[in-house]
Amino acid sequence: MRRVAITGAGTVNALAFDVAGTLAAMSAGRCGIGALEMRDVERLSIRIGAQVRGWEADARFDRQELTLYDRVTQFTLEASRQAVAQAGLDFTGALGLQAGVVLGTAAGGLTTWDESYRAVYAEGKNRVHPLVVPKLMNSAPASHVSMQTGIRGPVFTVSSACASSNHAMGLAFQLVRSGAVTAMVTGGAEAMLSFGGIKAWEGLRVMSPDGCRPFSADRNGMVMGEGAAVFVFEDLDHARARGAGILAEVAGFGMTSDAGDIVMPNVEGAGRAIAAALRDAGMAPEEVGYVNAHGTGTAANDRIEAAALRGVFGPALAGVAVSSTKAMHGHVIGGTGAIELLACILALRDGVIAPNLGYGAPDPDCALDIVAGAAREKPVAAVLSNAFAFGGLNAVLALRRA
Amino acid sequence: MTIAHHIRTIIAEQAVLDLADVSLDSRLDALGLDSLGLVETIFAIEEAYDVSVPFNANDPAASGFDLSTVGSVVMAVERLVAAKAA
Numbered sequence: 001m002r003r004v005a006i007t008g009a010g011t012v013n014a015l016a017f018d019v020a021g022t023l024a025a026m027s028a029g030r031c032g033i034g035a036l037e038m039r040d041v042e043r044l045s046i047r048i049g050a051q052v053r054g055w056e057a058d059a060r061f062d063r064q065e066l067t068l069y070d071r072v073t074q075f076t077l078e079a080s081r082q083a084v085a086q087a088g089l090d091f092t093g094a095l096g097l098q099a100g101v102v103l104g105t106a107a108g109g110l111t112t113w114d115e116s117y118r119a120v121y122a123e124g125k126n127r128v129h130p131l132v133v134p135k136l137m138n139s140a141p142a143s144h145v146s147m148q149t150g151i152r153g154p155v156f157t158v159s160s161a162c163a164s165s166n167h168a169m170g171l172a173f174q175l176v177r178s179g180a181v182t183a184m185v186t187g188g189a190e191a192m193l194s195f196g197g198i199k200a201w202e203g204l205r206v207m208s209p210d211g212c213r214p215f216s217a218d219r220n221g222m223v224m225g226e227g228a229a230v231f232v233f234e235d236l237d238h239a240r241a242r243g244a245g246i247l248a249e250v251a252g253f254g255m256t257s258d259a260g261d262i263v264m265p266n267v268e269g270a271g272r273a274i275a276a277a278l279r280d281a282g283m284a285p286e287e288v289g290y291v292n293a294h295g296t297g298t299a300a301n302d303r304i305e306a307a308a309l310r311g312v313f314g315p316a317l318a319g320v321a322v323s324s325t326k327a328m329h330g331h332v333i334g335g336t337g338a339i340e341l342l343a344c345i346l347a348l349r350d351g352v353i354a355p356n357l358g359y360g361a362p363d364p365d366c367a368l369d370i371v372a373g374a375a376r377e378k379p380v381a382a383v384l385s386n387a388f389a390f391g392g393l394n395a396v397l398a399l400r401r402a
Numbered sequence: 403m404t405i406a407h408h409i410r411t412i413i414a415e416q417a418v419l420d421l422a423d424v425s426l427d428s429r430l431d432a433l434g435l436d437s438l439g440l441v442e443t444i445f446a447i448e449e450a451y452d453v454s455v456p457f458n459a460n461d462p463a464a465s466g467f468d469l470s471t472v473g474s475v476v477m478a479v480e481r482l483v484a485a486k487a488a
Contacts, residue, residue: 045454203441203445204441204459205441205444205457205458205459206458206459206460207458208458208460209458219460220458220460220461220464221458221459221460262438263437263438264437298459298460299459299460299461300460
């Protein structure tokens with residue numbers, strides 16, 4: 001089986017519109033959460049989020065592109081452009097036939113749904129823009145990346161709620177490792193911070209009105225973010241042969257289902273996914289220096305994630321630094337695992353563990369070595385990135401230093 | 403319909419019980435109302451009375467809306483309705 005290298009990365013999120021800016025913000029422990037700015041915000045009970053501000057879509061895309069690109073596609077295309085440029089791969093020739101795109105999103109072009117429903121229901125209009133369907137479909141970002149890069153192999157979108165981009169990157173990893181393709185453009189995106197999107201989440205009563213505090217005793221819910229992160233996964237030998245810079249090695253992937261509850265997470269199912277990722281990577285728990293936790297800041301997730309980690313790592317957990325970076329970039333739902341992979345690269349490449357902001361007081365149910373307050377310098381050779389979705393869908397990636 | 407009767411009806415429907423099995427001193431957890439049932443119950447109350455129930459599933463105690471028994475829910479709704487009329 002082939003080994004899999006990450007040779008390119010790109011992102012747009014509330015912290016920055018590129019990887020360098022995002023890693024600098026993570027190292028500095030900067031919080032991207034603030035007051036939401038949108039039409040009808042006074043009708044929302046949740047008014048904070050990690051919004052991408054100052055995006056200026058009109059200046060980035062022409063009129064024809066804007067008719068086809070929902071916000072989720074816009075973020076994806078910019079992140080993909082950065083990742084492919086860094087990798088230095090040209091997919092317009094034969095390589096494009098040996099490459100694919102697999103991206104994750106939970107809600108796809110939700111803003112387009114939202115605006116079109118407003119037009120026909122609230123404003124009484126009898127028609128919507130003729131290109132609404134290709135704009136809102138969940139696979140639109142993947143198709144546009146394919147069209148822009150010339151990638152002509154396996155191209156599709158996976159959707160598994162908050163685990164979408166981890167599932168996407170896990171599949172991309174498996175496709176490269178198996179030899180089916182030479183390279184994959186992969187990651188995920190979400191742009192659910194629209195009025196209707198927040199209204200839907202408000203109903204669940206799991207959102208915090210005042211801040212994201214993962215694993216802290218005073219946590220009271222999640223805070224939503226938006227954005228994208230996209231990577232180039234490449235056959236490691238292919239990358240070495242052409243002298244490409246390698247950001248990290250994807251070493252293993254584990255995925256499981258709880259077969260339990262549609263919203264409550266489960267210790268056993270999460271633990272099996274963590275153990276499966278370690279096993280797939282041939283990685284001993286003692287090797288792992290950092291876990292980028294799912295850490296949503298809800299009462300249930302953080303308690304159950306901590307129990308799952310304790311169950312798998314046992315005494316080795318003492319050597320594992322843990323942080324949830326969601327208190328900086330928000331919970332980017334289907335794109336969150338991709339943005340969190342950037343924190344894993346920061347740890348592996350630079351030996352900097354991004355902090356878990358908002359950690360005020362320890363919770364005995366979340367007894368972990370939480371990197372609270374500020375980043376921690378610690379050389380790490382291996383990391384895990386957890387994602388545990390509504391519906392009991394768990395996806396965990398294992399990475400090693402390049 | 404009194405508020406008490408109406409709240410009992412809402413909770414009985416969510417817990418899939420006969421109205422006779424839902425009394426004011428019934429505890430919600432004892433009625434088998436899970437977290438989703440609780441969220442749906444609160445939604446039904448908000449819709450019926452056009453009020454906003456301050457409930458966060460992460461920290462139910464902090465909401466000030468006592469969800470321990472059917473009777474405590476009735477009293478909390480009566481307070482919200484009175485506050486709305488004032």
